[in-house]
Amino acid sequence: MALTTQRVDVPVIVDESKCLEKCTACIEVCPLDVLVKNPETGKAYMKYDECWFCLPCEKECPTNAITVQIPFLLR
Amino acid sequence: MTYSELDPEVVQWVEMLQSPDLNDRLVAAKTLQHLGDEDTIESLIVALKDDSPKVQEIAVMALWEMANPIAIPPLLKCLGSTQPEAVRVEALAALKEMVSPDDLLTLLDEVQIEDETVQLNVLILLRKIHDAQALPYIAPFFESKSPALREAAVVTLRYLNQVVRFEPALALASDESEEVRRSAILTLGHLSDEAVVPTLCQALTTDADWQVRRNAAQALDLQSTPAAIGALTSALEDEHWQVRKFTARALQRVADDTVIPSLVKALSDEYSDVRRDAAIALGNLGNPEVLSALKQTLDDPDRDVQIFSGRAIQKIQDKLAETTHA
Amino acid sequence: MNIQNLQTDFLVIGGGTAGTMAGIKAKQANPDADVLILEKANIRRSGAIAMGMDGVNTAVIPGNSTPEQYVREITIANDGILNQKSVYQTGRWGYEVIQELESWGVKFQKDHEGNYDLKQVHRVGKYVLPMPEGKDLKKILTRQVKRHKVRVTNRVMATRVMVKDGRVIGAVGFDVRKGDFVVIQAKAVVLCTGACGRLGLPASGYLYGTYENPTNAGDGYSMAYHAGAELTNIECFQINPLIKDYNGPACAYVASPFGAYTANAEGNRFINCDYWSGQMMLETWKELNSGKGPVHLKMYHLDDDTISEIERVLWANERPSRERFHEGRQENYRTHGVEMNISEIGLCSGHSASGVWVNEKAETTVPGLYAAGDMASVPHNYMIGAFVSGRLSGLNAMEYVQGIDHVDPDPAFLEAEKARIYAPMNRPDGVPHTQVEYKLRRYVNDYLQPPKSPSNMEIGLAAFERYHDTLDLMGARDPHELMRCMEVHFIRDCAEMAARASLYRKESRWGLYHYRLDYPEKNDEEWFCHANLKKGENGEMEMFKRAVEPYIVDVNLEQEVYDVAVR
Numbered sequence: 001m002a003l004t005t006q007r008v009d010v011p012v013i014v015d016e017s018k019c020l021e022k023c024t025a026c027i028e029v030c031p032l033d034v035l036v037k038n039p040e041t042g043k044a045y046m047k048y049d050e051c052w053f054c055l056p057c058e059k060e061c062p063t064n065a066i067t068v069q070i071p072f073l074l075r
Numbered sequence: 076m077t078y079s080e081l082d083p084e085v086v087q088w089v090e091m092l093q094s095p096d097l098n099d100r101l102v103a104a105k106t107l108q109h110l111g112d113e114d115t116i117e118s119l120i121v122a123l124k125d126d127s128p129k130v131q132e133i134a135v136m137a138l139w140e141m142a143n144p145i146a147i148p149p150l151l152k153c154l155g156s157t158q159p160e161a162v163r164v165e166a167l168a169a170l171k172e173m174v175s176p177d178d179l180l181t182l183l184d185e186v187q188i189e190d191e192t193v194q195l196n197v198l199i200l201l202r203k204i205h206d207a208q209a210l211p212y213i214a215p216f217f218e219s220k221s222p223a224l225r226e227a228a229v230v231t232l233r234y235l236n237q238v239v240r241f242e243p244a245l246a247l248a249s250d251e252s253e254e255v256r257r258s259a260i261l262t263l264g265h266l267s268d269e270a271v272v273p274t275l276c277q278a279l280t281t282d283a284d285w286q287v288r289r290n291a292a293q294a295l296d297l298q299s300t301p302a303a304i305g306a307l308t309s310a311l312e313d314e315h316w317q318v319r320k321f322t323a324r325a326l327q328r329v330a331d332d333t334v335i336p337s338l339v340k341a342l343s344d345e346y347s348d349v350r351r352d353a354a355i356a357l358g359n360l361g362n363p364e365v366l367s368a369l370k371q372t373l374d375d376p377d378r379d380v381q382i383f384s385g386r387a388i389q390k391i392q393d394k395l396a397e398t399t400h401a
Numbered sequence: 402m403n404i405q406n407l408q409t410d411f412l413v414i415g416g417g418t419a420g421t422m423a424g425i426k427a428k429q430a431n432p433d434a435d436v437l438i439l440e441k442a443n444i445r446r447s448g449a450i451a452m453g454m455d456g457v458n459t460a461v462i463p464g465n466s467t468p469e470q471y472v473r474e475i476t477i478a479n480d481g482i483l484n485q486k487s488v489y490q491t492g493r494w495g496y497e498v499i500q501e502l503e504s505w506g507v508k509f510q511k512d513h514e515g516n517y518d519l520k521q522v523h524r525v526g527k528y529v530l531p532m533p534e535g536k537d538l539k540k541i542l543t544r545q546v547k548r549h550k551v552r553v554t555n556r557v558m559a560t561r562v563m564v565k566d567g568r569v570i571g572a573v574g575f576d577v578r579k580g581d582f583v584v585i586q587a588k589a590v591v592l593c594t595g596a597c598g599r600l601g602l603p604a605s606g607y608l609y610g611t612y613e614n615p616t617n618a619g620d621g622y623s624m625a626y627h628a629g630a631e632l633t634n635i636e637c638f639q640i641n642p643l644i645k646d647y648n649g650p651a652c653a654y655v656a657s658p659f660g661a662y663t664a665n666a667e668g669n670r671f672i673n674c675d676y677w678s679g680q681m682m683l684e685t686w687k688e689l690n691s692g693k694g695p696v697h698l699k700m701y702h703l704d705d706d707t708i709s710e711i712e713r714v715l716w717a718n719e720r721p722s723r724e725r726f727h728e729g730r731q732e733n734y735r736t737h738g739v740e741m742n743i744s745e746i747g748l749c750s751g752h753s754a755s756g757v758w759v760n761e762k763a764e765t766t767v768p769g770l771y772a773a774g775d776m777a778s779v780p781h782n783y784m785i786g787a788f789v790s791g792r793l794s795g796l797n798a799m800e801y802v803q804g805i806d807h808v809d810p811d812p813a814f815l816e817a818e819k820a821r822i823y824a825p826m827n828r829p830d831g832v833p834h835t836q837v838e839y840k841l842r843r844y845v846n847d848y849l850q851p852p853k854s855p856s857n858m859e860i861g862l863a864a865f866e867r868y869h870d871t872l873d874l875m876g877a878r879d880p881h882e883l884m885r886c887m888e889v890h891f892i893r894d895c896a897e898m899a900a901r902a903s904l905y906r907k908e909s910r911w912g913l914y915h916y917r918l919d920y921p922e923k924n925d926e927e928w929f930c931h932a933n934l935k936k937g938e939n940g941e942m943e944m945f946k947r948a949v950e951p952y953i954v955d956v957n958l959e960q961e962v963y964d965v966a967v968r
Contacts, residue, residue: 003830023102028109031442031451031616032609033556033577033881048881050609053722054452062101062133070722073607074646075729109445111547140540142506171534172506203508205515233513265513286706317660317704346702347670348660376669379662 009072012046018065019043026057108137128159139169156192198227202234217243222252233262253284264294276306285315292321299328311337316346323352339368347377358387403581409437412587416440417448419593419774419791421542424551426795441558456531458783461492468492472954479780486761487779491786498788508534522654562628569769570808580880588805589798591771594621597895601745602842618888619895621776630765631758635902639749645742649720651698661700665693679912697738751775763794825886831876834885852916862900905944
């Protein structure tokens with residue numbers, strides 16, 4: 001089957017300059033498990049566009065590297 | 076506790092919490108918070124004094140989540156003016172959940188520390204304990220130079236069980252600060268000194284701040300005394316609708332026929348809450364003379380007014396039927 | 402693929418409100434028993450209250466109300482169709498739950514004397530107890546789970562309950578990160594996986610922009626059904642008055658003590674009670690269709706200080722992202738009403754009445770299988786009800802497991818289930834779950850959103866039946882996508898149940914929740930009963946009537962009509 005890759009505006013934005021390689025706080029608290037580490041950089045990013053904008057990832061980040069926006073379709 | 080006694084899963088994080096690298100300490104504190112192992116409490120208490128406010132803040136959160144009373148005294152030390160604000164705010168939130176009546180004496184010691192920030196925070200915590208033994212310790216704050224402390228003290232007074240008379244509170248009803256007067260007036264609603272009702276009536280009719288007047292109406296609702304009817308009647312004409320609303324509510328409990336003209340006038344108030352609460356008050360009074368005025372509000376655009384005015388009419392008619400049968 | 406084989410005495414599927422309590426109570430009853438909570442997220446932040454909670458709705462506190470009064474109020478609010486004995490439990494044990502939560506550190510709002518500060522939101526009686534500092538309830542529950550030595554397995558999603566010789570023997574599922582196949586033998590199982598919150602599609606079109614936590618996809622409804630348990634009142638949908646697009650509650654009950662209220666476009670009240678019920682939703686629907694819509698939560702008549710106070714409470718609580726939503730639209734409560742609309746449909750007994758049939762012991766109709774929380778059919782049960790039913794399931798399951806041995810699962814069943822679960826992984830280029838889910842949920846909106854019309858629902862039902870084949874087109878590239886694929890299976894099952902139950906009950910009841918255009922009136926003569934469903938012998942869905950259990954609290958339903966718009 002033919003598949004295409006679509007660009008999507010994602011709600012969870014990670015400031016890579018602040019994200020700590022050894023830390024997994026945001027990944028562990030996400031109820032929808034949408035955050036993962038980029039294996040090359042060790043930084044977290046939103047891999048799946050399945051956000052409930054519930055904010056624990058942002059609150060738990062020890063370096064304030066995360067900003068959660070309301071998903072574009074609701075904004 | 077030595078490292079060897081710790082769960083191997085947590086040892087590495089406890090060690091990392093002492094790393095010279097701030098980022099490592101941040102990760103360690105956060106991980107320990109998530110692990111929630113009570114054997115790490117001592118290490119987290121030490122981290123309350125970390126150089127980094129962020130590490131301190133995470134340590135507070137971690138101790139809060141474990142909620143072990145051992146952490147209460149060190150957390151109380153985080154409430155002072157020299158602490159970063161984020162740490163203070165978090166520590167206060169944690170302590171609000173953690174303090175119990177067992178901590179009364181500790182709190183009473185803390186409230187005597189000469190630091191306004193500590194004192195304010197401890198006055199807030201004392202509200203969670205409701206113990207009248209705190210009264211002599213909060214009394215000096217009624218004469219404090221700081222309006223914030225006077226306000227906090229008069230609010231805390233409301234939370235002390237068995238305290239029904241306390242004259243210094245009356246003076247704060249004419250405090251120079253509006254914030255203090257607003258809180259003092261609400262506290263007076265719960266007190267029974269002779270001067271309370273006249274003070275509240277005075278505030279209701281003359282205070283320059285409408286929120287003080289509104290609070291006076293609420294306090295008089297609690298007092299529920301016929302001595303306030305005169306002041307309440309004139310407050311039905313107040314320029315602020317919330318004062319009129321809470322006055323109408325107070326008149327649902329105490330009123331006599333002298334209030335009828337003012338209440339009927341309130342049935343056509345611009346604000347639906349005033350119209351509704353006046354209709355209820357008229358129903359409670361039970362005088363059939365007001366039936367025609369109430370009937371005119373049955374097609375009020377506001378559903379609540381329709382319903383409550385219908386009920387008021389019913390109530391008056393029921394009472395009428397009862398007296399006719401008797 | 403790795404296979405994990407686990408064993409436990411009591412398996413709790415879902416670590417939310419009901420599940421954490423079920424685990425804790427089971428360990429309190431028998432500290433030597435092994436109790437395992439299976440959670441597809443992380444119990445720190447999972448379930449309906451993952452974002453926090455700002456109050457409880459059904460607190461029966463001595464001196465304020467009695468369990469009998471509570472049962473009366475819910476009987477009337479639910480148009481008489483309920484098992485009063487189950488509802489009574491919420492009234493009977495709620496106070497003890499509140500006291501226990503308090504001993505664990507949960508702070509409820511108290512008045513100046515230290516008494517619970519209850520608010521009236523229901524038509525009659527005070528049952529609402531705010532907990533302005535209770536936003537992190539989940540942390541406290543997690544701490545107690547740990548202290549009680551309940552085992553927890555995070556990031557594993559159950560897909561089927563295992564039944565052998567008519568009783569429960571465990572469950573199967575998979576690790577949503579590593580992909581391991583997980584087989585758990587258990588002597589008793591409680592399902593507490595929450596609502597089916599991903600049934601209808603939100604007006605925004607965003608699949609996860611739901612009122613409920615979107616992880617709650619109806620897992621337990623589907624698993625109970627396939628285990629052979631009865632479900633009930635599925636046609637009594639969950640529909641809520643929510644902030645348009647944001648899909649969170651406007652929290653009229655938080656703001657109303659400050660003088661805010663729900664108003665029509667002219668700024669006038671059109672309902673008298675802010676408690677959510679089908680009747681209230683029907684009034685809202687009528688108002689929206691009367692030319693006086695849209696409706697909004699009105700605060701702009703209040704002063705700045707009062708509004709600031711309302712904001713302080715709202716921003717900190719159940720939906721912390723709400724401030725951001727309004728900011729983005731440059732909306733301010735001082736000048737704007739909060740526009741509200743009618744939500745998409747869901748299944749949730751916590752709010753309405755649709756759920757897995759349970760009795761007053763939280764037992765389903767399958768021995769050893771319990772259900773608790775939003776998915777168990779105790780009407781209007783909300784959070785306190787979830788705690789109470791979790792507690793009941795934990796205590797009763799501990800009695801049930803005495804003298805019961807583990808039973809080996811049927812290898813053929815395991816192979817078949819493994820093949821079913823992992824099929825999408827064999828089609829990495831199959832249709833993405835997002836598209837398959839979107840179309841399914843759009844059908845739900847098109848054909849099931851009330852008011853309900855029979856021909857529409859027939860078309861919907863045929864579409865849901867055909868959708869079995871569509872599910873076989875789905876592809877997944879990792880265990881995470883596989884989780885979403887299997888959730889679409891749950892959603893399809895729930896959609897079919899919703900269509901069949903709604904077609905079956907040929908009357909209108911529960912206001913908008915089951916408002917049928919072809920039978921607009923209530924018909925007690927034929928339909929004063931539960932409409933139950935289960936998987937029949939031939940594997941087809943069967944509908945049947947189940948009589949309402951005799952009342953234990955007398956209620957005259959003729960006189961006591963639940964009317965939020967009486968004149």
